[in-house]
Amino acid sequence: MYRIFTAAALAVAAATGNAGAQDFPNKPVQLMVAFPAGGSTDIGARIVASIAEKALGQPIVVVNKGGAGGQVGWTEMVRQRPDGHYIGYINLPATNTVILDPDRKAIFTEKDFTPIINHVLDPGVIWVKADSQYKTVQDLIDAAKKAPNTLRAATTGILSDDHLAILMTEEAAPGAVFRLVHLEGGAAQFKELMAGNIDVAFDNVGSIVPRVRSGEVRALAVMDDARSKFLPDVPTMKELGYPTVMSNSTRGIAGPKGMPAAVVGKLREVLKKAMDDPEHVSKLESQGLAIKVMIGDEYEKYFADTHAKAKKYTDWAKNRPQK
Amino acid sequence: MDTLQHLLTGLAAAASLQNLSFALIGCILGTLIGVLPGLGPAAGTAILIPLTFTLDPIGALIMLSAIYYGAMYGGTITSVLINVPGEAASVVTCFDGYQMAKQGRGGTALGIAAIGSFVGGIAATLALIVVAPPLARVALSFGPPEFFALMLVGLALITGLSGQSLLPALVMAVLGLLVALVGIDPVRGAPRFTFGVPSLYDGVGFIPVVMGLFGVAEILLTIEKPYRQVIKTNLSSLLPSRPEWRRALGAIGRGTGIGFFLGLIPGVGSIIPTFVAYVFEKRISKTPEQFGQGAIEGVAAPETANNAYANAAMIPLLTLGIPSSPTIAVLMGAFIINGLTPGPFLFKERPDLVWAVIASFMIGNVLLLVLNLPFVGLWARLLHLPYQYVCVGTLLFCVIGAYSLQQSVFDVGVMIACGIIGYGLRKVDLPIAPLVLGLILGPFIEKSLRTSLEMSGGDFSIFFTRPLCLGLLVIAAAVLAASMLRLPPPQLRESNP
Numbered sequence: 001m002y003r004i005f006t007a008a009a010l011a012v013a014a015a016t017g018n019a020g021a022q023d024f025p026n027k028p029v030q031l032m033v034a035f036p037a038g039g040s041t042d043i044g045a046r047i048v049a050s051i052a053e054k055a056l057g058q059p060i061v062v063v064n065k066g067g068a069g070g071q072v073g074w075t076e077m078v079r080q081r082p083d084g085h086y087i088g089y090i091n092l093p094a095t096n097t098v099i100l101d102p103d104r105k106a107i108f109t110e111k112d113f114t115p116i117i118n119h120v121l122d123p124g125v126i127w128v129k130a131d132s133q134y135k136t137v138q139d140l141i142d143a144a145k146k147a148p149n150t151l152r153a154a155t156t157g158i159l160s161d162d163h164l165a166i167l168m169t170e171e172a173a174p175g176a177v178f179r180l181v182h183l184e185g186g187a188a189q190f191k192e193l194m195a196g197n198i199d200v201a202f203d204n205v206g207s208i209v210p211r212v213r214s215g216e217v218r219a220l221a222v223m224d225d226a227r228s229k230f231l232p233d234v235p236t237m238k239e240l241g242y243p244t245v246m247s248n249s250t251r252g253i254a255g256p257k258g259m260p261a262a263v264v265g266k267l268r269e270v271l272k273k274a275m276d277d278p279e280h281v282s283k284l285e286s287q288g289l290a291i292k293v294m295i296g297d298e299y300e301k302y303f304a305d306t307h308a309k310a311k312k313y314t315d316w317a318k319n320r321p322q323k
Numbered sequence: 324m325d326t327l328q329h330l331l332t333g334l335a336a337a338a339s340l341q342n343l344s345f346a347l348i349g350c351i352l353g354t355l356i357g358v359l360p361g362l363g364p365a366a367g368t369a370i371l372i373p374l375t376f377t378l379d380p381i382g383a384l385i386m387l388s389a390i391y392y393g394a395m396y397g398g399t400i401t402s403v404l405i406n407v408p409g410e411a412a413s414v415v416t417c418f419d420g421y422q423m424a425k426q427g428r429g430g431t432a433l434g435i436a437a438i439g440s441f442v443g444g445i446a447a448t449l450a451l452i453v454v455a456p457p458l459a460r461v462a463l464s465f466g467p468p469e470f471f472a473l474m475l476v477g478l479a480l481i482t483g484l485s486g487q488s489l490l491p492a493l494v495m496a497v498l499g500l501l502v503a504l505v506g507i508d509p510v511r512g513a514p515r516f517t518f519g520v521p522s523l524y525d526g527v528g529f530i531p532v533v534m535g536l537f538g539v540a541e542i543l544l545t546i547e548k549p550y551r552q553v554i555k556t557n558l559s560s561l562l563p564s565r566p567e568w569r570r571a572l573g574a575i576g577r578g579t580g581i582g583f584f585l586g587l588i589p590g591v592g593s594i595i596p597t598f599v600a601y602v603f604e605k606r607i608s609k610t611p612e613q614f615g616q617g618a619i620e621g622v623a624a625p626e627t628a629n630n631a632y633a634n635a636a637m638i639p640l641l642t643l644g645i646p647s648s649p650t651i652a653v654l655m656g657a658f659i660i661n662g663l664t665p666g667p668f669l670f671k672e673r674p675d676l677v678w679a680v681i682a683s684f685m686i687g688n689v690l691l692l693v694l695n696l697p698f699v700g701l702w703a704r705l706l707h708l709p710y711q712y713v714c715v716g717t718l719l720f721c722v723i724g725a726y727s728l729q730q731s732v733f734d735v736g737v738m739i740a741c742g743i744i745g746y747g748l749r750k751v752d753l754p755i756a757p758l759v760l761g762l763i764l765g766p767f768i769e770k771s772l773r774t775s776l777e778m779s780g781g782d783f784s785i786f787f788t789r790p791l792c793l794g795l796l797v798i799a800a801a802v803l804a805a806s807m808l809r810l811p812p813p814q815l816r817e818s819n820p
Contacts (some may be wrong), residue, residue, distance in 0.1 A: 104513060181774060
């Protein structure tokens with residue numbers, strides 16, 4: 001019903017105004033976040049929106065459409081008119097795995113989005129309780145080889161980047177098998193690890209930096225090709241001899257497919273300027289979020305590569321005996 | 324020491340002009356709900372949730388909590404002045420309160436009710452401050468299996484104590500759990516029972532459901548009731564005389580104790596403490612024949628117990644994430660909507676928020692005393708509002724509220740459908756409380772069950788090899804077994820949850 005209203009409103013807008021690129025934007029731009037308010041995607045979105053709207057000349061309104069691991073929001077986005085007035089965050093590889101998991105019955109594919117600009121790249125991290133018997137990644141892998149399927153490893157949800165990261169680790173260390181426990185996110189991981197119900201957690205740097213600094217948890221490795229500036233003492237998996245274990249979660253802005261090139265160009269220009277703004281940089285860094293601007297071919301290629309990689313591990317996850 | 328520091332920080336946050344005004348607005352709205360017959364605390368809180376959406380989480384929760392205990396407080400006025408309880412927990416107050424009003428002592432009855440509620444509320448909040456942090460620390464060591472067992476205990480208590488025979492209560496609880504299954508599978512991510520309707524992907528919204536089951540259904544039921552005459556009584560002398568004080572003070576003390584301890588047990592509901600306090604006073608009184616004829620203890624004890632219960636019931640919610648009554652379940656839904664799941668982790672993760680809300684209980688009780696003592700005449704005048712306008716106004720507010728949740732007409736439809744269902748359930752005397760509790764606890768029960776099994780690699784023995792978990796499961800079974808043997812007397816039935 002709501003969609004009928006929206007469609008009707010948009011139709012009226014299209015009929016009355018000239019919806020071409022020249023007069024874009026002619027009304028406020030909605031920036032959809034497929035996760036609830038207060039999460040790290042939302043925090044980043046609000047910071048960018050508040051800066052970019054000054055240059056855009058129209059307000060940028062952050063709309064939270066959380067639910068179903070992002071699927072509700074992305075379903076909403078691909079149904080909008082591709083005139084630039086409705087754009088939103090895509091979270092790779094979560095967007096990819098929603099598309100790839102046949103159980104999800106997603107109504108969209110990777111071709112239904114127009115990637116505009118990437119914003120944040122949050123590398124994966126492996127961490128344990130501060131007093132854990134596992135001091136290094138090698139300790140973990142040895143334990144997972146010695147007694148397969150007993151070491152309890154927490155993800156932040158099925159087919160999340162953290163779930164894929166565990167599979168990458170198993171692939172890089174043949175014989176190691178973790179017992180997967182899918183928790184709802186960083187807070188749940190922290191609680192269960194501290195209570196001793198979980199042995200190791202896979203999450204992203206942005207979620208755990210404050211707890212590493214407070215000494216409550218120990219980060220064992222970052223799954224990136226360079227060390228994180230927020231955790232300079234933590235080695236990368238590459239340094240530890242597992243170069244294929246590369247996992248992260250990126251947050252970028254996209255629109256529905258079929259957006260006019262001029263509109264994409266305008267949005268890209270305004271958003272890039274906002275992301276380079278020192279105010280934006282300092283606010284994001286205080287949240288432990290690493291900025292990684294990617295535009296044009298670079299971002300499109302990144303999207304395609306992530307999709308291919310996510311496909312491989314999604315297929316594996318679906319066929320693994322213990323899901 | 325740590326607690327004191329947290330509390331002071333909380334008080335500072337709650338006493339900011341902004342949060343103070345949210346508490347005041349909440350108290351006023353809550354009292355209004357209490358005064359308007361037909362709208363109980365659960366309905367009122369549910370209806371007003373959308374109002375708080377634009378606030379920050381602290382402000383929203385302060386306001387909603389204030390609405391909750393304001394409504395528990397406001398029901399007294401109608402009990403005394405028109406012999407109709409504004410909410411179920413004020414049923415007992417009618418016995419002696421209305422008699423006092425007929426004798427021209429209505430002001431005194433309302434005065435002692437306000438003072439008793441204040442004492443009970445403050446004492447229970449102080450006890451909450453002492454008890455909650457250690458309890459939350461213990462609960463923090465609970466893993467998914469223990470939480471699963473704990474939720475079952477909560478559900479068993481609510482089902483067993485719902486006042487009806489066990490079978491219908493159990494059926495309603497299971498129905499609630501089944502409705503909770505609609506939506507995306509929380510672990511596997513596949514849509515279940517959504518029939519291809521995208522609006523159902525996130526499940527059946529809890530807020531539209533409770534707005535319908537409580538709000539709309541109660542309005543429909545109230546329309547059927549005859550209009551009641553407001554009694555003319557003396558509202559100028561609010562403070563009791565010296566001999567009355569002597570009789571009331573002991574009753575207030577005992578009411579506080581009874582209300583507090585019953586508040587700790589999930590499922591007791593808000594009516595039982597008031598009955599227990601009343602019966603207890605009558606039994607120990609030297610003049611039991613005065614009860615029902617306008618005995619001041621008969622007003623002081625249940626009103627005190629009622630408010631002590633209301634504040635104590637926050638303990639299982641905040642420390643364990645277990646709602647004790649449908650109203651608290653609605654409050655829990657409001658917490659979740661604001662991105663905060665009540666439970667032990669909240670104390671660790673958001674102490675600023677928990678303590679600001681707890682501190683606001685103290686402030687709220689003071690505000691309510693002020694609102695109820697000098698301004699009681701004003702509230703009494705509201706009783707003259709023609710109910711047909713109030714009904715239509717409230718229904719309109721429900722529709723706008725349900726739509727504003729996520730600008731979805733679907734939610735409005737869910738609310739109206741649930742209103743009709745709730746009306747029907749009341750007519751055939753099926754309990755709504757277990758249904759609502761099943762609906763809100765369902766996702767948590769499912770999640771902790773499945774996470775437990777992931778932890779054990781699919782082995783069910785995890786529930787029987789952890790001593791705490793096993794103990795809780797035994798309690799849950801015992802509660803259900805006990806409620807099969809014993810039926811509470813009919814006057815304890817919650818006709819108005």
